Amino acid sequence: MGSYDGTVSVSADRFIEIDSTFITSRILEIISGNKSYRFILPLKPGRNVLSIGKLVCFPKVETWIAPELSLGSKGKIRLLFVDGNIENDWVSWDSLGINSTSLKLRRSASKIRTLSGANVWKNSALSDVSSRKTSCIGTEASPGFENRSLPFFQKEYSENLNSILDPWISFNLDRNSPSDGSIQVFTFQPNGSVRLSTSGFLNLWSDLRSGILGSLNIRKEVLNYLVPVGGEELVGIPGSSGILISAVYPNPTVSTNEWLSICNWGLESVDVRNLEIRDSSSSDRLVEYSFRFGINTPLGWINYNPTSFGWIFSDRFLNSGECGYILSPNFKNESVPFHSSTFRKVFTIDKTTTIGNGIGKNEGLDLFQEIQGNLVHIHSYGNQLSPFPFSIDADTDDLILLKENRSGDSSSDYEIKKKGNL
Template sequence: SLTSFNYNKEIFLKFDNSILEIYKPYNTTFISNTHKGIYSMIPDNGEPKHHNSIESDYLKRDFKNENFMSPGQKNPESVEPENFQLEFSEINLYGEYDSNGNSITSDKFIELNNNNFSGSIILEYSNILENSKYQIKIEKDSKFPIILSKELTCNPGYDSIIINDISLSKKTGEWKIIYNSKVLDKFYFNSSSPIVIDSSTEKKRKSIVRTGNTWKPSLLEASINCGYINSSPGRKNNFKEFLEKNQLTGNWKLNSPTGNIPDYIFLTAKTYPEITKTFTIYKNGNNEFNLTNLIYEFPENSLIYFGTSIGDESYLNLSNLFISKVNPYPENSQDEWIMICNYSNNSIPVKSLEIKDENSFDEIIPFGQRFPDLRGYSVSLNLNPFNEFLGPKQCAYIVDPDANISLLNDISSFTNLILTVKDTGIGNGISPDEKLDLFQKIDSYRIHLASYGNQYSNSPFVWKTKKGEIIYLKPGKEGYNPEDYSIE
């Protein structure tokens, strides 16, 4: 009975005294569904392939849009794709954590990057003990098809190919994309690789994303409901900008998820606090940079980018996070605050941020996390003292732990996030002539995001304010120069 057809069984057609084998099983699981609908299986040079994406005149109108098959008709001729590329794009083989830190081990996936491909491929996984093959249909209009065993909890909205019995194991092994017996791409997963971020202690997981031939941990937060996973299935990959040495030319290539390449950049040779020298790297066409000279003085009026170096790879910061306002001298010294604004397209986990005055670093946390009762203050309904993420185009107040948050003004949906620090005050207390720097701590490294005052450059500056005056970053400015600010 075809009602209970099993792909592991053979099918024969009998006529007169002859028997014709029309289907024989082979060690590949055939997946008939995509996000568009169901595909029939047709023979192609002795091997089963997916039916083309065409609608049959023999099907009822209600079935045409979601069923691609042609019963009672000649099978359509296969059309070979031209000028295509299909490759692995993002891998998560260990699951995710929800916003409460609970492990969701079923949230695993493999994402492909599809450029102009449509056809039937084999996804193969192999290690020393096992070998599995899955034949799947890739749609031409599916830019980032996602292969998974069930719908994801943390990342809605993608073109899914669900394979119920697929084993997305985090064991060390190799994945391949095969088309017409040719390997289009392959990926070797090593669970002990340093790019695999899967920490049960910190409740932190990051998928692995691809840029060119390099794989990096994902930088993009999944969603506000799953704050312990960085991944972006169905979307463009996001990663920390880094420099990669071209082994042929010796030049360095900047890899940026935004594609915004500056004409020149400054890269520190050492991480904080060993600030002794920087590289000046100039663009040399084709997105490559010449390492021209080693300098011991910082360029005038420039912000220093803190980076890390591992082998032939260096990380750097091209931040869209700015110190936009400073209230260093309020009527009550406890009511000092700093405003930071996120002009990027990504949410930023605030608990990874640190603020530094001229004396010490302070970890930033949501105000409501430190003071769940908000210290008894009655606050505006627009105020958000509990959120752990600074959203795109959103600003946040960083207030002294003893501040009266009910006095904050200029509260809107874009400026309603209230943060504070873990210590007793912001640094040792902000003074009217103090410089400030914003960092993001990633693992054991501090990445410099923004500065008011450029205290690490050879041309630091400061605006001396009177009581009650606020320092503003001018629209369109980045804060590298004193002229970027005004006082009101």
């Protein structure tokens, strides 16, 4: 995306950096927009930089100059062996980094190694000021130098260790960071935050609660947000009941056909009548569909939806491993995309005609559960009650899906698909 030299945009500062441990050659393939091209690159040990022109904001950095290099907001880069067939490394990007024309701010995307050894992409930060032009204070990048980032938490997913409710979390603190290693724990219900200092760690959430956080009375039944002080993102630990908002259909062609789905990833059955869904302006209690409509099913349901596993409209409990639909009360004459032995229960809201005030196409939703007479916050789509909310714009008939083994920490935990294509 380039740099900012003061307020002047410098497109020539677009670059790609490739690390190599020895002298070799590779083919670099770039697919961006409607362009696709390859370069044969001789690589030296260390960091090799390829750029459109001589870097303005990093004039001391030695680069391979390729004027035809094009890096749009979306694309894919592959590093191939010289035979052109075997892939050595790749990255597919969609608006990686930061490009703010209003703030005159640009930050590259860097591959950072976490404490577990996993590689993740983060926004660059903490540039080496001795290598950056003094007038380029709005540019954060480290071409030719060690990648740097703000402190961040990372949920370390693996085949054997990816529990949503008890995740393996690493706290990654750049050695160049001025941060003192402090973290904050936020909850909305009850509202409050706790701050403490620690060092980088790799540990289970349960160990954190009984270890360094054990004396802080962290409540496992509520949604907890962990935020590194000086960072720009969070991780969330859903409430221990394990009920998560798994999909949102906010912008159907027929506006009354909006819905969302919830899944139970906890160990115990949950009474949906103890659940409440909230948008930005109103809230609704959930009920089994028959509680409100008796023996009637949504108009046209049998014609539009398969019956191979049967549908359950009269069960108020969502068992462990099950998912269910929360339909708008006026839902009719449309299909739903998922149907299985564990995804066949249908719920709705108890009184009004719309879910919340009608789910906006970029609106967040929060899920609450009544526990011992009190409503507590257990999950969120959008994290609008946190220090780092996000929103996803949904086009007509877009279905927003929570990715497998993700809990909704940021927009990257979701994927968007057209409902008709499922």
